[in-house]
Amino acid sequence: MVYHSVTEPVTTETVIDAFDQFAAQKAPDTFAVVVLDNASMHRSKAFRRKIVEWMSQRVYLIYLSAYSPELNLIEILWRRVKYAWLPLSAYLSFEHLCHEVHRLLDGYGSERTINFE
DSSP states (O other), X not given: OOOOOOSSOOOHHHHHHHHHHHHHHSOTTOOEEEEEOOOHHHHSHHHHXXXXXXXXXXXXXXXXXXXXXXXXXXXXXXXHIIIIISOGGGGGOHHHHHHHHXXXXXXXXXXXXXXXX
């Protein structure tokens, strides 16, 4: 799993920067598909202008149907992180919360998984 975290508010520019970093770090011969919800920053003019550039780097975007939270896997993951995996002690400080969230995300797929059966 690849993730990008920030502590400031997420804007179109933040998302574009994350996608640029992802496209630059992945192996040039690999093909990546990114599934997006319909958040305004994913539909902005600035974001849409970058799509062809990312496609040239073999990064392809697929948008979820509108109003389909059950298909949005990140929402399912966040629900599990918040209500099942994150210890209450994570809320002692912002620094501790960031550390625990990164620990959980780093371990996703090996230490923790979600079974969709």
